[in-house]
Amino acid sequence: MTFDQARVPDAGTLRAARRRLLVDMLGIVASAAGFGVVFGLTARANGFSPIEALAFSVIVFAGASQFIAAGMIGAGFGWLAVVVLTGLVNARHLLYAAALGPWLRDRPRRERALMAHVLTDESFALSLVHFRRLGFADRRGYWLAAIGGVFIPWNLATVVGVLGGQVVPDPRVFGLDIVFPAAMAGLAVGLATGRREVVAGVAAVGLALVVGLAVDPRAGVLAGGFLGPLVGLLVPRRDRAIPEADELPADPASFRVPNRSDDGLAP
């Protein structure tokens, strides 16, 4: 018997967790939509046609690198530089996928291959929180988070942004440029449920700023992302706010994180 089969929650628990996932998704949908509009505006301003902008959002589907590409193409950089930087910036997905791998190992290979394309910062955070909450890899929850929470709003918003660029000349006026960094910070806080996570996050912020100021902000993100967790590992784990998946009780509703009024897992 596999882990997933042993931990399949009852229908009521699953429905409740998916309802909670939908609520969690509201902020992400707003983020993806707001940021997607901004990407559409940026792409248009840098000479992308609507088809090209949409192709980036469908085929690449990685916000930070899409912005980098739009800016670099507009500034006259060659494709090679864009592709190299894209590979560097998106290397963080390797770690997201590795974290989700054990949860999804029982899914068919073809489905995992498709799941990979829609793995983003947001879908990673949403699905990992959902899986941990249930103690079960809910494949429908993953698709709901990745497609409904990010892919569809991101692509629709890209179209809105690239077509409506002249209607909203400056997204900053409406605070839309804040949505992406605020969503990243909020999701980081949502995942920081133990001492190690907090230390890793704080160390990553410090490292990102130091390296970012000395070299480049993108290098800072990579340095913080790779080295921050190493700093977190130096902290002795005294309390375990989130148990490992195999330590979760059979009924996730019976589990409460110490010192929190809620389950503490919402993004």
Next chain:
Amino acid sequence: MNVGLIGLAVLMFAVTYPSRAVPLLAPAFERLPPRALEYLRLVGPAVLGAIAATQVLMTTGAGGRPMFHVGIDAVAVLACAVLVAWRRSLFLGLLVAVVAAAAARALGVG
């Protein structure tokens, strides 16, 4: 309508997809030692925090060099983080951050 940049999108996909797919498809990643799995647990808050920090605490100075900068963006994002920690609601945090930034800019603060 110009479609020339679709080729660039395909190349960007080619360097992005392996990072997303290899750990999901390669069985070796299921046999990672506990220390490595613990490391991966910490990647989420680290990467997301690093992205947020570089987005709002850095700006481009003279000569294109990055500079440390604290403005309304950072205040709004910090407010979002505090609200998420306090109320456990990302939606509320985002709403407050966006309204705060827009209001501050309308008042000429940001």
